Amino acid sequence: MASTKAAGAEIKLRNSVGSFAKNAPDLATLGPVIALVLAGLFFSIKSDRFLTGGNFSLILQQVMVVGTLAIGQTLIILTAGIDLSNGAIMALGNILITKLAVDAGLNPFLAIGLGLLACTAFGLLNGGLVTTIRLPPFIVTLGTLNIAFALTHIYSNEETISDLPAALTYLGKTFNVGQTEITYGSLLMIALFGIAWCILTQTSAGRHIYAVGDNPEGARLTGIRTRRVVLTVYAVAGFIYGIASLLLVSRTGVGDPNAGQTDNLDSITAVVLGGTSLFGGRGSVAGTLLGALIVGVIRNGLQLIGTKSIYQVLITGILVILAVAIDQLARRRKA
Amino acid sequence: MRGTMDYRAPQTIDSGAPQTADSGRKDIVLEARGLVKRYGQVTCLDGCDFDLRVGEVLAVIGDNGAGKSSLIKALSGALIPDEGQILVDGEPVRFHNPTDARRYGIETVYQDLAVAPALDIATNMFLGRELRRKGPLGRYLRILDKPAMKHQAEQEMSKLKIGLRSMTSPVENLSGGQRQGVAVARAAAFAQRLVIMDEPTAALGVRETGQVLDLIRRIRDRGLPVILISHNMPNVFEVADRIHIQRLGRRAAVVLPTECTMPEVVAIMTGATSTGGPAPAGA
DSSP states (O other): OHHHHHHHHHHHHHHHHHHHHHTHHHHHHHHHHHHHHHHHHHHHHHOTTSSSHHHHHHHHHHHHHHHHHHHHHHHHHHTTOOOSOHHHHHHHHHHHHHHHHHTSOOOHHHHHHHHHHHHHHHHHHHHHHHHHSOOOHHHHHHHHHHHHHHHHHHHHTTOOBOSOOGGGGGGGOEEEETTEEEEHHHHHHHHHHHHHHHHHHHBHHHHHHHHHHHOHHHHHHTTOOHHHHHHHHHHHHHHHHHHHHHHHHHHHSSBOTTTTTTHHHHHHHHHHHTTOOTTSSOOOHHHHHHHHHHHHHHHHHHHHTTOOTHHHHHHHHHHHHHHHHHHHHHHHHHO | OOOEESOOOHHHHHHSGGGGTTTTOTTEEEEEEEEEEEETTEEEEEEEEEEEETTOEEEEEEOTTSSHHHHHHHHHTSSOOSEEEEEETTEEEOOSSHHHHHHTTEEEEOTTOOOOTTSBHHHHHTTTSOOBOSSHHHHTSOBBOHHHHHHHHHHHHHHTTOOOOOTTSBGGGSOHHHHHHHHHHHHHHHOSSEEEEESTTTTOOHHHHHHHHHHHHHHHHTTOOEEEEOSOHHHHHHHOSEEEEEETTEEEEEEOGGGOOHHHHHHHHHTSSOTTSSOOTTO
16 A cells, blocks of 8 residues: 555646656757857847848858758757768868869859769768767767868868859858848758758658667667668768858858868867767757857847957857757756 | 477477477467577577467576577567577568668667766657658758757656656756666567567666556556566566576577476576476466
8 A cells, every 4th residue: 555655746746746757858959049048148248230131141141151061960969870071071172162163163053063062072071980889979079070071181282262263162152031132052951951941850761860860770770771861860970061151151262271170170169069968879960050149149249349369269168168068967867 | 287288399499390399379479489699609699480479478597508598689680590480470580770660660679778967858769760841841851850859758757657858858868767767668669569678677776666666567458468588587478478597599498487486497597407497487
């Protein structure tokens, strides 16, 4: 009798904890929104130039490259992986596209195609090493980071490539919405976020990515081909890095072998600020877009109010720790 | 009176001749003959036989390392045996992965619960076989039919009397028993032939264990035979129609819980009663 009573009480207790925890994910998704709104409010009070269409367009252009890298990074982190090589892969794509088009005189579209192909191949290499030899993604991508970096410098001879054909910088061109000029590149980034969001939330493939990151063995036992899912994710991420390299070309107007050296960490920052868990299985690309915008808004706002940009790095560092701490606490409560 | 049924000494199992004796029996849903699985020096299955009949709950028990898990993994496609044969309704089959077994209507509830905690109940129920929207949205864009999955998940839950209402809450918000309910409901919903449950009550309290045992009976009463792997002897004696006793990678005996006591079963399990000797129960 007593034991049944105790069991009943235990179930009740669990249920109340359950309903409390039900509201916890809302905090995880609301966190980045709150941070972005607070940063926006702060800077619009401090500077009258912040709340303008032109400034928003500028922020979008500033986050365009890292934001696009962060889409691929999100997919990989959702599978409980990590990609340190994305900035270096992008730099390689950047050099390949520009050098093939300028020095080798290839048709610009063919050069773009080859650049995308090379980035996808690097993603496939990452995924192949992770799934077949089962090396930790951290180590694999640390290796490919160095390989891609070296290839970039060997192939480019440390030289910056300029005088690009117009087709390569087309995404840097703008169109007007009212008084505001928006680049095609920012639009492309937002479209990519939209596509990634649809795939992750509305398709089986998306559900499987979450399941693989959440409980890989469980996912395998339910019949999901987990290795194929992970391999595809890395390859798709590589392709997205290729698009990021094209965006980089259009934004800078040159092929720079030293581009993107901190973009790997910046993309991880955006993902983490967006509330995606580094342990995999939970998070969203919508959060990643917010995370990228938070960094962009803070950097832009500090510039507008005339503060040294190094403070943006300081604030970002604090926010990253906060975001991960919130994720950890939420997980601990549910464990 | 003999308490053991289908009792065969290991020698006769290996001899090959008696194996064909009852093959093709109509009431055997799933059968295994002479399964062998080795990992290096370790032999997990050493010529293991198995049979499951129509409409029964068959408990599989055995000491640690007796090869219960390997047997069940072989039957559910999670492990490929080195030797031996598996037959479904008398037809030889080969399972290369759990999906193969599932195609034959065999669903498994795994001990470590193959649920994704961060995903919601409906998603977990349909994980790996999601429903897509009708028309081009589903066919070409592979868009999920979330309302249909939610609806069917609700129906299955109420059919099995699992008291879960919100199909959109993450599984991690559920209690251990409720999570087990989700895993069992998923298996019951998709199983065409039989359900395998690996230690479904291992992590549960008294009351939740009772609920899961009820669930097992309900599934059997729906016409699906159940293979129940359990360490818990009282649970086994409560729900099982027959008990398969695994020892040293083989089937040591099959007994009826009505004609056999727990100590007798334990004796066979641990080898205290020689499997080559006379039948233990009621002897």
